Amino acid sequence: MKHPVAVLFLAGAALQAQVPYERIVNGHKEPGNWLTYSGNYAGHRYSGLPELTPANVGNLRVKWAYQFDLNRVETSPIVDGGVMYISAPNKAAALDTKTGRAIWNWERPIPADYQSIGFGRVNRGPAILDDKLYVATLDCYLVALDLKTGQQRWAAKVEDYKPGYSMTLAPLAIKGKVLVGVSGGEAGIRGFVDAYDAATGKRVWRFYAIPGPGEPGNETWAGDSWKTGGASTWVTGAYDPELNIVYWGIGNPGPDWNGDSRKGDNLYTCSFVALDGETGKLKWHFQFTPHDTHDWDATHVPLLVDTEVRGRMRKLIVNPNRNAFYYALDRTSGEFLAGQAYAKQTWAKGLDDKGRPILIPGMEPSEEGVLVWPSLNGATVWFSPSYSPQTKLVYVATREVGSTYFKREAQYKPGTFFAGGGETRIPEKEQWGAIRALEVASGKLAWEFRLVSPPWSGILSTAGGLVFSGSNEGNIFALDAKTGKPLWDFQGGGAVMANPISFAIEGKQHVAVAAGRTLYVFGQ
Amino acid sequence: MLLLAAQSPHDAIPDVALGKRIFASQCAVCHGEGGTGGRGPALTHAKLAKAPDEESLRKAIAQGIPPEMPGAWQLSVREVASVAKYVQGLGTVLPEKLPGDARRGAQVFGAKGCGGCHLVDGVGTARGPELTAIGAKRNGAHLRTSVIAPASHLPEDYLMLEVTTAAGRTVRGVRAAEDPFSVQLRDAGGALHSFRKGELKQWRHLAGESSMPSFAKQLSAGELEDLVAYLAGLRGNQ
Numbered sequence: 001m002k003h004p005v006a007v008l009f010l011a012g013a014a015l016q017a018q019v020p021y022e023r024i025v026n027g028h029k030e031p032g033n034w035l036t037y038s039g040n041y042a043g044h045r046y047s048g049l050p051e052l053t054p055a056n057v058g059n060l061r062v063k064w065a066y067q068f069d070l071n072r073v074e075t076s077p078i079v080d081g082g083v084m085y086i087s088a089p090n091k092a093a094a095l096d097t098k099t100g101r102a103i104w105n106w107e108r109p110i111p112a113d114y115q116s117i118g119f120g121r122v123n124r125g126p127a128i129l130d131d132k133l134y135v136a137t138l139d140c141y142l143v144a145l146d147l148k149t150g151q152q153r154w155a156a157k158v159e160d161y162k163p164g165y166s167m168t169l170a171p172l173a174i175k176g177k178v179l180v181g182v183s184g185g186e187a188g189i190r191g192f193v194d195a196y197d198a199a200t201g202k203r204v205w206r207f208y209a210i211p212g213p214g215e216p217g218n219e220t221w222a223g224d225s226w227k228t229g230g231a232s233t234w235v236t237g238a239y240d241p242e243l244n245i246v247y248w249g250i251g252n253p254g255p256d257w258n259g260d261s262r263k264g265d266n267l268y269t270c271s272f273v274a275l276d277g278e279t280g281k282l283k284w285h286f287q288f289t290p291h292d293t294h295d296w297d298a299t300h301v302p303l304l305v306d307t308e309v310r311g312r313m314r315k316l317i318v319n320p321n322r323n324a325f326y327y328a329l330d331r332t333s334g335e336f337l338a339g340q341a342y343a344k345q346t347w348a349k350g351l352d353d354k355g356r357p358i359l360i361p362g363m364e365p366s367e368e369g370v371l372v373w374p375s376l377n378g379a380t381v382w383f384s385p386s387y388s389p390q391t392k393l394v395y396v397a398t399r400e401v402g403s404t405y406f407k408r409e410a411q412y413k414p415g416t417f418f419a420g421g422g423e424t425r426i427p428e429k430e431q432w433g434a435i436r437a438l439e440v441a442s443g444k445l446a447w448e449f450r451l452v453s454p455p456w457s458g459i460l461s462t463a464g465g466l467v468f469s470g471s472n473e474g475n476i477f478a479l480d481a482k483t484g485k486p487l488w489d490f491q492g493g494g495a496v497m498a499n500p501i502s503f504a505i506e507g508k509q510h511v512a513v514a515a516g517r518t519l520y521v522f523g524q
Numbered sequence: 525m526l527l528l529a530a531q532s533p534h535d536a537i538p539d540v541a542l543g544k545r546i547f548a549s550q551c552a553v554c555h556g557e558g559g560t561g562g563r564g565p566a567l568t569h570a571k572l573a574k575a576p577d578e579e580s581l582r583k584a585i586a587q588g589i590p591p592e593m594p595g596a597w598q599l600s601v602r603e604v605a606s607v608a609k610y611v612q613g614l615g616t617v618l619p620e621k622l623p624g625d626a627r628r629g630a631q632v633f634g635a636k637g638c639g640g641c642h643l644v645d646g647v648g649t650a651r652g653p654e655l656t657a658i659g660a661k662r663n664g665a666h667l668r669t670s671v672i673a674p675a676s677h678l679p680e681d682y683l684m685l686e687v688t689t690a691a692g693r694t695v696r697g698v699r700a701a702e703d704p705f706s707v708q709l710r711d712a713g714g715a716l717h718s719f720r721k722g723e724l725k726q727w728r729h730l731a732g733e734s735s736m737p738s739f740a741k742q743l744s745a746g747e748l749e750d751l752v753a754y755l756a757g758l759r760g761n762q
Contacts, residue, residue: 115594118553120563186553256553369557376562406557408549416598422552424560427680429731451704473703486722489705 017130018147019080021175024129025241031463032504034079037125037170038384039460039501042304043238043247045386046461047502051509052524053464057478057488060522063510064100072497073514076125076170076384076458078133079503084512085147086519087126087170090137092145097505100521104150106135114139117164117417118186124236124382124499125170127178129198134178136167142180142196154201158182163414164189170236174246174277177204181233185251185297188228188418193237193248193273195280205280209233209250209268217267225262228412230254231269235299235382238317240331244277247304247317247331251297255410256376257365258293258420265290270298272317274334284334289323290356293364294347294405295376296322303387303394309337309441318440320385320396322378325351326443340443342436343379343398347372365405365421375403376423377454384458384499386467391481393437393446395467399454401431428453435459435469437484447484458499460511470496474515476522492520538602543610546603550596551611559614564593569615570660570760581608615661622664622753624746629754632747636739644758651714652736653679657760667755671748674736684730685709687719698735 024035031048038045052060068088078085083103084095090110094103110121116138127134132144132153139161144153158180159165164187172179177195185191191209196202209231211217218226232251239246250273253259253266270289273282289296298321305316309328317331324345328338336355348357363372377399385396403423410420425431433451438444457470466487467479476496477489494516502511510523548557559567574589575581586604588595596604633639639648642655658667662677670677683699685707695717697709707727708718712735721727743751 115588116592117594118563120592404557406548406552408552409545410549413598416596417550417553419553420549422548422557423562424557425562429680429683449704452702471704473701475703475705477705486705491703 019128019130021129024173032507033081034077034501034503035128036078037076037127037172037236038238038301041174041239041241043301043384043387044303044389045301045384045459045499046388046463047509048463049502049504049509050463052462052466052511054466054480054487056524057464057466059524060478060488060490060511061524062490063505063521063523065521066095066100066519068517068519070121071517072120072122073517073519074122074124074498075514075519076499077501077512077519078126078128079501080128082505084503085126085128085133087123087135089121089123090139091123092126092133092135092150094147094150097503097521106145106150106152108137108141108143108155111139111161114161115415116166117184117415118419119166119168119183119234122168124168127171127173129173129178132198134171134173136169136171136180138166138168140165140167140182142167142171142178142201144178144198144201156196156201156203158194163187167234169234172236172239172246173198174239174241177277179237179246181235181237181248183232183234185230185232185234185254186256186417186419187415188254188412189230189232190227191231191233191251193233193246193275193280207273207275207280207282209273211267220264220267222261222263228254228418229262229266229269230256232297232299234297236301238302238304239277240304240315243332245283245331246275246277247302248273248275249298249300249302251299252292252295255418255420256293256295257405257422258407258410259291259364261410263291266292270296270323272298272302272319272329274331286327286329286334286336286355288319288321288325288327294323294372296378297381298322299382300380301384303385304331305387305440307392307440316440318387318394320380320394320398320438320443322374322381323347323357324374324379325357326438327355328441328443329355338442342396342438342443342445344373344400344402345379346402365407367407369404369406369424371402371404373402374399375401375425376405377401383456383497386459386461387440388461388481390463390465391437391461392440393481394440394443395459395461396436396438397455397457397459397469398434398436400433401454402426435467435479435484437467437481449479449484449486456495456497457513460500460502462502464509468500468502468511468513470498470500470513470515472496476513476515476520490520490522492516492518494518538605538609540606540610540613542603543606543608546599546607547610551607554593559611567611567614570657572615578608578612581611585611617660617663619759620664620756622749622756624749624751624753626750626753626757629750629752632743632751633754636742641736649714651710653682655755655758657758659756659758660760664752664756667752668748671743671751672738672740674734674738675732678732678734682734684733684735685727686730687717687727688725689719690723690725692725696730
């Protein structure tokens with residue numbers, strides 16, 4: 001006999017997928033929520049909420065704060081239906097947005113022999129789809145949690161952490177699939193982008209960021225160097241639902257500072273790749289830094305922008321790169337359209353008409369050391385840029401630091417550093433930074449707001465004409481999106497090394513960002 | 525065989541050159557070439573906060589410091605000891621033979637009023653850099669130049685500033701803190717001033733300037749050497 005309650009329950013479960021894919025695609029229609037890492041699939045980190053403006057942003061006050069039990073919080077929250085979902089290394093929690101109180105907590109133990117080789121123990125955020133929250137763990141599992149309770153639905157082993165694979169990124173949930181990439185570019189891994197079935201955790205496809213023997217591009221690696229060539233994929237990509245293309249940034253080749261054993265361009269390191277969302281097959285690639293020897297990963301959130309270039313509407317993918325150049329490409333083909341330096345750089349004379357750097361000789365790391373701008377952390381790094389469709393400006397937190405690069409021996413041993421050198425930065429007093437606004441089609445500087453030290457904070461732009469970011473000195477601040485004029489700031493008591501978001505609590509616009517170990521939520 | 529070899533006394537003797545090589549290929553990734561700092565902390569201090577002695581340093585290298593620093597399980601006991609020896613030397617100037625007399629130098633230090641700005645072993649005025657362990661950080665030549673031409677060797681975090689308020693008042697001093705929105709400085713009298721940058725007419729970094737006067741003309745050649753010997757002998761609180 002059928003039980004009427006059970007029937008009702010099943011029917012309800014089928015109907016009530018909380019965050020179907022279509023809601024994320026159409027996220028601009030509900031700006032009060034924040035449904036994917038970058039706010040939208042195009043990577044913009046832009047909030048359509050217009051309530052906060054240059055005229056009233058000075059009224060922002062802390063509404064509540066949440067303290068993590070770790071020193072460095074890089075999480076970019078997801079918000080839906082009055083609940084904020086946050087993550088930390090091997091942890092996640094759901095917070096009531098009205099009060100900041102935790103509704104549930106989830107934790108997966110970090111194995112005692114786990115080691116972060118070449119990066120911090122951090123986590124940059126969760127992903128949401130249907131009735132689940134997805135978290136990537138340090139020990140390289142993708143875990144699906146029940147949105148309502150935080151209970152585990154499934155855990156998929158992505159790779160073995162012991163040789164150096166790890167995950168710190170926020171997954172990217174698209175239709176029916178959850179995508180992740182890996183860290184480990186200093187440990188001689190072979191990086192990849194994986195897609196998992198959102199319902200079951202079964203792997204659907206894997207794209208190796210280094211082509212294997214017989215595949216096009218493998219010839220850009222001398223000998224067996226492709227096997228330990230790095231090409232990590234540790235920052236969340238972007239997605240074009242119409243083209244069904246996933247765009248992902250690929251990390252540096254290994255060993256980082258000694259390229260002797262890996263002669264060639266080392267595809268697809270330091271590149272953007274365009275992958276078929278259904279199969280993971282490569283559509284095109286564009287390499288920013290061929291045969292990199294300065295650790296200039298292209299692990300950035302790509303910005304997908306439709307705009308006019310030289311009188312013609314183009315589907316662009318743009319990127320202020322770690323190598324200090326800004327690039328505008330056609331995202332249907334990967335064709336290079338424009339580029340120029342947006343920060344100090346001393347390694348290339350410029351870009352040729354295909355976008356390939358014209359190298360200045362003698363700028364590779366050496367035994368004695370060679371001073372080059374930018375430093376290994378680049379002119380910008382993992383933290384998100386932002387694009388405002390209102391101002392048509394790209395906002396990027398820029399680091400002005402030079403380094404003396406050294407080349408050393410490198411021997412591959414699984415689970416240890418495979419780096420081949422290092423750097424000595426210029427004195428701290430000579431380092432600085434800025435929030436820069438760049439014209440989207442060209443990368444031309446529109447304005448800059450100077451910072452006293454090179455930043456680690458991402459940027460949020462909003463429909464009210466504001467840009468939010470943070471400083472190493474603990475300031476959380478708002479600038480005028482058109483001019484860069486400072487309008488509001490708050491001392492958060494710890495370095496801002498996180499990406500801000502904006503969302504609504506009971507219809508009122510709020511902004512959230514972490515400083516030090518604390519996540520702050522601001523409202524009027 | 526390997527086990528026996530590992531236990532032979534020779535294998536426990538650290539080799540600084542070996543330590544330097546290992547450091548460059550395994551540790552400099554985070555700690556910077558020469559331990560000047562990077563992703564990880566600088567190691568150029570006489571005493572490291574998390575590994576103040578050789579034993580704790582060896583342990584830190586071998587086992588790591590959770591959560592950020594991985595352990596170097598791939599290194600042998602001798603290799604770990606070698607890296608430890610090298611790292612210990614990074615922030616420490618070895619005692620050197622200097623021409624001056626440290627005891628007379630202490631009198632010069634007192635007579636010239638150095639304690640009016642510098643603290644040594646808790647005594648003096650805490651205005652300029654503390655000198656309690658300066659001899660472990662700076663060699664004789666460096667100290668000599670610092671006394672004669674203070675601006676030529678400014679400490680890494682030392683910066684003079686000049687601000688002009690909206691009302692036209694000018695304040696000079698040593699930077700205590702600065703962020704994009706505010707600046708805090710101490711004037712020559714030691715008083716703290718805090719300003720919002722948006723409320724100032726201007727602020728300037730006086731890079732390469734020091735508030736310490738040159739003592740070139742106030743010291744005889746002998747007094748200078750004695751003072752340098754005294755400073756070089758200041759190697760920290762016990």
